[in-house]
Amino acid sequence: MKGADLITEYLIDSKIPYVFGICGHGNVGILDSLHEARDRITLVSPRHEQVAAHMADAYFRVRHEAVATLTSCGPGSCNIVMPLALAISDSSALLAITANVPTSQFNRSPFQEINTHFQADFPNIIRPVVKRSFQPTRVDMLPLALRQATTTMLSGRPGPVNVDVPFNVFQEEDDVEVPPPSPPLNAQRSGASPDEIAACFDLILKSQRPVIFVGHGVTLSEASRELTEFAHRLQIPVISSPNGMGALDMIDPLALGFIGRNGAYPANEAGRRADLVIAVGARFDDRSASSWMPGYSWNFPQTKLIHADVDPGEIGRNYPPDIGVVADARTFLKQLLAEIDKRNPKREATKAWVADIRKWQSEWNDFIRPNFETHASPIRPERIVADCQAVLPPDAILCCDVGVSHNWYMQFWKARRPQTMLNSWGFSGMGFGAAGALGAKLAAPDRPVVAVTGDGCFTMVPHVLCTAVEYNIPVVWVIWNNFGWVSIRDIQLGMFGGREHGTMFYEGPNNKPYNPDFAAWARATGVEAITVTKSQDFKGALEHAIKANKPYLLDVHVDAEVRPPSTGAWQLPPTPYKEPVFGKRYLPDVAPAK
């Protein structure tokens, strides 16, 4: 069998329906195999490798099934470093097949070889952004490399892997067999020991102000049902990190939303006043922990901590737990549910706590409601979030980009189901929202997919429009157009005496705000588009775009001067942080518990 045919057959046996890839001389061998197999596996070829990898990342987040990317040697593969960093930061799986120079030319500096320190050295470029890189240099090495790569990709904490294939390995033949597909995500699950569960439950029963903090681990382990039952049975409120949003339906009264600087006030209020946090598949990064400053989002070690995660590296990274449990989220929650059945506890102790939470929720609602009802031009940010919420069905997928728009969605979006709000969180790479939406739509062709993307983010990957037309992928892009890199401008204004430099878009030297006419740009590619400048028009435009069921762009002019209210803090040392706008720091006056 030819090496390229073996790879293609392995992808097909592994039920990988798509390869998102871009050609180059290095990978023409496998393109020909994919042509042979084109009625069993589809090649989608976007206009930039970054887009290919964001598409694969988003596809995985929606379906929890991985697809492959294919890039050529040298520059094409270097273009996927950023999206792989993004994927590994958010534990998203994809199989990145990269091409390399022929083995017989290793170390001779042929066209596009990187060899400053080692022959055909792309694996070292990509090393920190994948779980593992494999470089099979003979066809007979491919079966093991493919099986190990896909197993590594989906086992434990998922993430991207790389198989780097020299040109001749696609082309040469050997007497090889297609290896068996690796187990799917969650085929093997880790769990807590009986002693750990008993100890966790004792802590839970002793607590009067418990909260659950869930992250991507809960989404990835598909533990939504168990989480909901556990929270309901013990009446424990749930705080979410971005990629945990929707694991508990966010209109549930126990759902407190996101925590951190621009989290929801009830989440920060509950986080800093809790006496026990049960963190499941969540990692306390700076943005969901108010930069670890006590009293804004959390109060460890005064607050007890149970921390369960599949990855032992996350347990105790930032807060040493009272009980650390290396366990898959769903198994852990199931084990806790079994313990409820066994002990049948009577829980009156948290009644006052739940009443406090109701009070914070209603204070927050009173504070934010007026702005949700305001019509304006340029449009107030809350309006966009509210109208999206009103128009999109609960199973619609929102693919969020980076920037001010994301801050607003973090604070106010109510994800109704897991895997419906895709966020570039850990690495926050611009372009994920605009590009990932294409992959999300291929993963869920019957559900509306809306990319919410800044004018800056969109301008990094505007060619996504071409791909949508070429492959008829009916994504709706909502461009949050505020004529600049406004999230960064606001940091700049806050830190440096109100001066702006390099963070807004101007036409020439006269400081006249500039952006391309995004709608005209879209039309030039064959995508329908509307410019929306008045808030009264947005809802109807979005309804129309979704109903059209074709690629559609809405260029929405949003007020750059309205900022999301901070309810926690974020610090970039050595610059001082700002106190919250709504709510305030709370430090318990008790000594740390022994």
Ligand SMILES: Cc1ncc(C[n+]2csc(CCOP(=O)(O)OP(=O)(O)O)c2C)c(N)n1
């Ligand atoms: C690839 C990449 N480059 C730069 C940054 C730094 N960055 C974060 S947000 C941002 C501005 C985003 O601008 P826009 O999409 O217009 O969103 P806005 O903040 O204006 O809402 C920049 C430059 C990044 N996160 N990713």
Ligand SMILES: [Mg+2]
């Ligand atoms: Mg902007």
